[in-house]
Amino acid sequence: MDDILRFALLGLGLGALYALTAQGIVLIYRGSGVLNFAHGAIGMTAAYVQWELATQHGVPYWTAVGCGVLVAGLLGVLTHLLVMRPLRRASSLARLVGTLAVFIVLTAAAVKRYGDSVQLVPGKLPSDLVEVAGATVSEDRIWLLAIAIAITVALHLLYKRSLFGLGTTAVAENQSAASSLGWSADLIAAANWGLGSALAGLTGILIVPVIGLSVSGLTTLLLSALAAALVGRFSSFPVTLAGGLVIGIVQSELTRFGTDVTGLAGSVPFLVIAVVLVARGRALPLRGTFLDRLPALGTGRVRPVALAVAVAVALLLVALSTPQWADAITNTLVLSLIILSIVVVTGYAGQVSLAAYALAGTGAFIAGHAVADWGWPFELALLAGVLGTVPIGLLFALPAVRTRGVNLAIITLGLGTTLEVMVFQNTDLATTPGSDGIAVGKQTLFGIDISGVDHPQRYAALVLLLFVGAALVVANLRRSRTGRRLIAVRANERAAAALGIGVRATKLYAFGVSAAIAALAGVLTGFRSTSVVFTDFASFDSITALGLAVIGGVGFLVGPLFGATFAAGTVGARFGDLVVPGLSEWMPLIGGIILLLTLVGNQDGIGQGLGKQTAAVERKLLRKRSDDRAAGPQATPPESVPDAHRAAPLPLRVTGLTVRYGGVVAVDDLSFAIEPGRVTGLIGPNGAGKTSAIDAVTGFTRPASGAVHLGDRDLTGTSVHLRARAGLSRSFQSLELFEDMTVLDNLYAACDRPGPWTYLKDLIRPGSRPLPGQVLVAVREFGLESSLDRSVGDLSYGERRLLAIARAVATSPSVLLLDEPAAGLSDDETRELARLVRRLAEEWGMGVLLVEHDVDMVMSVCDQVVVLDFGRRISVGTPDEVRADPAVRAAYLGDLSPEEAEEAVPGAEGDPVSA
Numbered sequence: 001m002d003d004i005l006r007f008a009l010l011g012l013g014l015g016a017l018y019a020l021t022a023q024g025i026v027l028i029y030r031g032s033g034v035l036n037f038a039h040g041a042i043g044m045t046a047a048y049v050q051w052e053l054a055t056q057h058g059v060p061y062w063t064a065v066g067c068g069v070l071v072a073g074l075l076g077v078l079t080h081l082l083v084m085r086p087l088r089r090a091s092s093l094a095r096l097v098g099t100l101a102v103f104i105v106l107t108a109a110a111v112k113r114y115g116d117s118v119q120l121v122p123g124k125l126p127s128d129l130v131e132v133a134g135a136t137v138s139e140d141r142i143w144l145l146a147i148a149i150a151i152t153v154a155l156h157l158l159y160k161r162s163l164f165g166l167g168t169t170a171v172a173e174n175q176s177a178a179s180s181l182g183w184s185a186d187l188i189a190a191a192n193w194g195l196g197s198a199l200a201g202l203t204g205i206l207i208v209p210v211i212g213l214s215v216s217g218l219t220t221l222l223l224s225a226l227a228a229a230l231v232g233r234f235s236s237f238p239v240t241l242a243g244g245l246v247i248g249i250v251q252s253e254l255t256r257f258g259t260d261v262t263g264l265a266g267s268v269p270f271l272v273i274a275v276v277l278v279a280r281g282r283a284l285p286l287r288g289t290f291l292d293r294l295p296a297l298g299t300g301r302v303r304p305v306a307l308a309v310a311v312a313v314a315l316l317l318v319a320l321s322t323p324q325w326a327d328a329i330t331n332t333l334v335l336s337l338i339i340l341s342i343v344v345v346t347g348y349a350g351q352v353s354l355a356a357y358a359l360a361g362t363g364a365f366i367a368g369h370a371v372a373d374w375g376w377p378f379e380l381a382l383l384a385g386v387l388g389t390v391p392i393g394l395l396f397a398l399p400a401v402r403t404r405g406v407n408l409a410i411i412t413l414g415l416g417t418t419l420e421v422m423v424f425q426n427t428d429l430a431t432t433p434g435s436d437g438i439a440v441g442k443q444t445l446f447g448i449d450i451s452g453v454d455h456p457q458r459y460a461a462l463v464l465l466l467f468v469g470a471a472l473v474v475a476n477l478r479r480s481r482t483g484r485r486l487i488a489v490r491a492n493e494r495a496a497a498a499l500g501i502g503v504r505a506t507k508l509y510a511f512g513v514s515a516a517i518a519a520l521a522g523v524l525t526g527f528r529s530t531s532v533v534f535t536d537f538a539s540f541d542s543i544t545a546l547g548l549a550v551i552g553g554v555g556f557l558v559g560p561l562f563g564a565t566f567a568a569g570t571v572g573a574r575f576g577d578l579v580v581p582g583l584s585e586w587m588p589l590i591g592g593i594i595l596l597l598t599l600v601g602n603q604d605g606i607g608q609g610l611g612k613q614t615a616a617v618e619r620k621l622l623r624k625r626s627d628d629r630a631a632g633p634q635a636t637p638p639e640s641v642p643d644a645h646r647a648a649p650l651p652l653r654v655t656g657l658t659v660r661y662g663g664v665v666a667v668d669d670l671s672f673a674i675e676p677g678r679v680t681g682l683i684g685p686n687g688a689g690k691t692s693a694i695d696a697v698t699g700f701t702r703p704a705s706g707a708v709h710l711g712d713r714d715l716t717g718t719s720v721h722l723r724a725r726a727g728l729s730r731s732f733q734s735l736e737l738f739e740d741m742t743v744l745d746n747l748y749a750a751c752d753r754p755g756p757w758t759y760l761k762d763l764i765r766p767g768s769r770p771l772p773g774q775v776l777v778a779v780r781e782f783g784l785e786s787s788l789d790r791s792v793g794d795l796s797y798g799e800r801r802l803l804a805i806a807r808a809v810a811t812s813p814s815v816l817l818l819d820e821p822a823a824g825l826s827d828d829e830t831r832e833l834a835r836l837v838r839r840l841a842e843e844w845g846m847g848v849l850l851v852e853h854d855v856d857m858v859m860s861v862c863d864q865v866v867v868l869d870f871g872r873r874i875s876v877g878t879p880d881e882v883r884a885d886p887a888v889r890a891a892y893l894g895d896l897s898p899e900e901a902e903e904a905v906p907g908a909e910g911d912p913v914s915a
């Protein structure tokens, strides 16, 4: 019992360190929406400044502390002004990498100045042993706990009570609204960066007497601190403190009771948090979720002649290279493969995963054991490593099914670190006796000696060919139907699901392909010498790899090559040394600064600039051909919708539907039916529950009760994409188009129905097929023929609204649910839309549900109208019946002022139902 208490008390001290670190991270996240990877580095800088001033320049201790904290605060403000402000319109991924670049610059500068050994720094907190509740602990832990609590209370009060705190919250929630009230978002962000970084500095200074002063020391705290921040949802200071303390206590108890499993203590609390987060996450984001600006994407087009020439030249260079240069080429290409795996999962599928190195290590681990323990030849071991890592990649994908953004990044980083400490660092699993890794010896490939030790050029040539092969597979994926689905999911998960795309399967697929590529890199890294050494696969290196991916252009196939050249030990670093001898010593710092400049200069990475230039040259050279292509390979649309493409005429029956949001009953026991070939209107005042009804029918909201049947099929409880595939298609009030795709690709995403084999086939032979007949008819009906190659971002407001409906129609639904399709259209456009809706029912045979505020349009188009008020159905019937219904008049009149109501009652002129 005493032991339990003693370890709990020790854990409180540890937890206080986590909490202190986490509070600064939360503070900056609240103020700027950025996860600051440079937090630990800023703290470390402050600690070094304080240490140098106090020990080497005789500055009094507390003055030195003040200077350290001040420098940290200044670094925060500078980070905001020089990096984050120029990146304010960039994707959140680019901003995250901005902080990473700051991290690299600060750590490289610190290594240059102070070296990378650990200094023991005496602290000012008393460290006598004291007895608390029968257990002995060092007094400084109690002080740290008290400081953590005091800082938490101060921050809580500052952000809840002060004008500055209110301003920060206002800016975080709605920047433009806050600006219109006179808050300067820029000033508030700068202040938060300054304050958060000063706190990082103070934390760093307080912590180093406990953990020692070193450049990398603070990163070891990072994961637990991030976990504490996750518990506090990056917003609550008290919950973050509690999270930090509980993690500290659990880790401490585990070191006492679970010492025989490597890495258990560090991993368990993290894993529990990950599971809770995933359980509490949502399969699809909520309505109105803010959609981030996304990194630009390349086309994935391969120019065979240029590629063949490039490969031939590269092979020649490899053959002529010295062993050192061959090694540098291998390093560059292996890192390029790692980055290529990030292009698939983050660039194409939009999932910020920080697991690349963990997956690479897994590949090396499997292949290493296959060779060392089971005596498999290299060819088979390579295959086993690559394929065997795919299931692990899918495991990493599970959190992505229910979490996104920063949360996903941290969970994947944590899972990767767990794998690293529990498997890769476990000497029972990852070393052969007498070796510091898995001893695999020298390799041959189909009888040719390719040992990286004896023939570095041959090994480099092998890596080159495999890189080209992997890049071609990724290029195929980008151009394929499957690639389009990945990009649709990246752009908007809700819209993708509504079109029948299995969002979960798509994400799993991206993680699977990415894992295979990372594993290939891992095997090639591991087998270049005679034993697979797992220090090559540090989980935190995944953060740097993501940074390099963004610098190169995370959506571009050439991105990996550019990104990789910025790393140490690669071709880029060797060239640097050639140009200025001795440069390699400065290379990490210079590399960090170049990263910063590149990122600030071009947020979409080098790949995009290159892509634009190539495209411009090509356009000039091949103007005629590209004109032909713009005209498109599409066939002429048939006169009417071919029977084969008509949707099955199925009635939709909704019975007893009730939707609750906490205490609000948005839809109350609603029943209605939609018959094929007929248009049903759903009207009601603002907030009556119309969109909630569509959400519940299409599966976006889980109703409290009720049933949905399409024909004979009971769709109650099925997921959004399965309802869409069954024949329910919807449009959204806020359109939810795939903004970074062309009109044509938006339509393809809707009408493609690839089978399970397509996922594999697309990696080898991406097929493109013309739009099916019914979509061509829709294109003509909605007047989109000349816009097919345009990007959605270039369309006018009216065109966007038409595309949203055309896209829903392209899925060939039995029932089409339109949510306010005429909002914002002119009278002429609305009349044209009304005619179109009518034709969709009469000529296409669909059942249409029309939610509209334009009552005139509803009355003119619909066969039947359902009226909602406060979620309840108050009337149903033909337009005339509804118009005459006193309950409807009362509901609508309730919306009007008394004068308007009086005016409306006597005659038809002011009648809100007919006007």
Ligand SMILES: Nc1ncnc2c1ncn2[C@@H]1O[C@H](COP(=O)(O)OP(=O)(O)OP(=O)(O)O)[C@@H](O)[C@H]1O
Residues within 6 Å of the ligand: 286, 661, 662, 664, 665, 666, 684, 685, 686, 687, 688, 689, 690, 691, 692, 693
């Ligand atoms: N996610 C949510 N959480 C809590 N309440 C919600 C949520 N979504 C909607 N509501 C509430 O449910 C009720 C119905 O909203 P809904 O948007 O479905 O109405 P609507 O008829 O479509 O309104 P509008 O015509 O303004 O679009 C409203 O009171 C709304 O505030």
